[in-house]
Structures are given as structure tokens and as C-alpha cells.
Amino acid sequence: MDRRLWWFLGSGLAVALIVAGVLSGFAASDPDGLERVAIDEGFDETADEHPLADSPLADYAVEGVEDERLSTGLAGVIGVAITVVVAGGFFYGIRLYGKARRSREPT
């Protein structure tokens, strides 16, 4: 891969980390559009608690980190890392699948 592509990937990842790690701490905290509609129309109470609500990263906060902005930012950085790994593995798997298919049915 050419060096310019790595530059692009590196700067893109840096932007994602800044957005998830810093900007996220300044995000508005009011209910989002769907939550607002659910509250106004009276069906917000029908939501069940998330089965993984006790997980260490639930609601974009790192368990045990008191400072709210730091906790959100840390969760964001971890989330970007998880997303890169899961997406990378998934797409690599699809590539292998595509290769296998192409070698089975040459066109």
C-alpha cells in the first residue's frame, strides 16, 4: 500500500480518536429524537433494562472512572479500538470468503 494511503488512514483514525475521546465529552446529554418521542407519547416506560447494563463500558462510561468527561472519552477511545478490530476482522473474513468463492467458480 502506498504511503499516502497510510497517511490518509492515520489522519482519519486520529480524527476519529479526537471525536470519540475529546469531543464526546462535550456532547449534549438530553434524550435523542427517539427517546424524546417515546417520552412524549408515553411509551418510554416500556423499555426493558439492557441485559448488559452492568457491563464495564455501559452507556459510554468506563466503570470506576469518576470524572465524567474522562470516563466518556476513555470509553470512546476504547470503542474506536474495538470497532477497528471487529470491523477489520469481519472485512478480512469477507475477503477470504470472496477469494475462496472466486477460486471455486472461476469466471
Added chain:
Amino acid sequence: MHIPDGFINLPTSAGFGAAAIGGVWYSIRRAARFLDDRRIPLAGLVAAFVFAAQMVNFPVAVGTTGHFLGGVLAAVLVGPWLGALALTVVLVVQGVFFADGGLSALGLNVFNMAVVGTLGGWLLYRGLIALLPKTRPATVAAAGVAAGVAVALAAMAFVLEYAIGGAGGASVGTVAAAMGGVHALIGIGEGLITALVVGAVLATRPDLVAEAPKMEVMAHG
């Protein structure tokens, strides 16, 4: 926009979950035809950026916020199939690690945001591109408009799900009006962010915009 468990009953969630699996499987089949070593990191970056941007809620009305969805942005940058799969990865990561979006509702969320919001939004984008001149500003505008409308489409997909199997007995008409109204506002933010990012990538690395039309007028220089 992420549906928690409980809003939509299980049979309806299962039905839309099956539709979501169909959409994801079709996207995998299409992506497998062309995916190469170069596109894997790009698609991974798009997923990471969408995850990051979705964290930043912006106010749209008193006491109400919205956040970026990113389906059309992903589709324009890496194509509809990898774009829909990138959104799917983001939704799975959010549901499994961050308790954002229910687990029985995961299929609903993938259907609304990865299938309707990404593939549906991409169809809109393609329609606009066909009508507009093949220039950079027109491409940026098409991406922005399609992204904004895609948010409203995803909101309407929720209304459909609520009409079929929603809990709490709210009137479908008022839910539709409320969802449409607030997501029209969120769509404006979506359109602006999408236009900004597509514009920035077109200005620096136009070759990395998978769905850019062949430009009639070349960029300066």
C-alpha cells in the same frame, strides 16, 4: 435512534431481524466480489469514524438531541455494501459493549440504520447524482441531501415497526408526526456533517471516494 428492548414486541423484532440478516448477507455477498487489501482498512476506518461521530449528540430542540447516523457517508466513501456492513459492525459493538440499543432490538436497529439508512440512502444519492451535473459541489450536495432524507427514512422504518408491534399504545399517527418532525431537524445536522466530510475527502483524496461520479470538470490544477 437506537431502539431499546421492549419498545417493539418479539415477533416483530424477529421479522425485521430476519430482513436485516437478509440485507447483511446480501451485502456480504456483494462486498466479497471486490474487497481487496486496500479497501479493508478504509472500511474499518469508516466504521471507526461512524462509531466516534455517533457519540456526539447535538441539540436539535429544547430538551432533545440528535446524533450523526453515517449511513450515506459510509456508502459514498466505501460503497453501499461495505457501508451497510460498517454500520452493522458499529451497531453490534454499541449493543454488545456499550448497552446502547437493545439485543432483541439489534435486528430492528440494523434494519433501520444499515439497510434503510445506508442502502436506502445510497439509492437516493445515486438518483440525485444521475440528475445533477458531475461536479464536486453537486456530489457534495447530493450526499448531504441524501443523508438528511435517509435519517427521516430510518425514522419512518421505526414508525412502521411501531405500527406493527409497538408497546405502550401510542397512536401511530402521532408517533409518525413526532418522529418525522424531530428527525427532519436531526437530518439537517446529518446532511451538513456528511457534506463536510465528503467535501473534505473529495478535496484531498478524491480517488478514495468509491461512489464519486466521473467528474466533468476536473479540480483546479
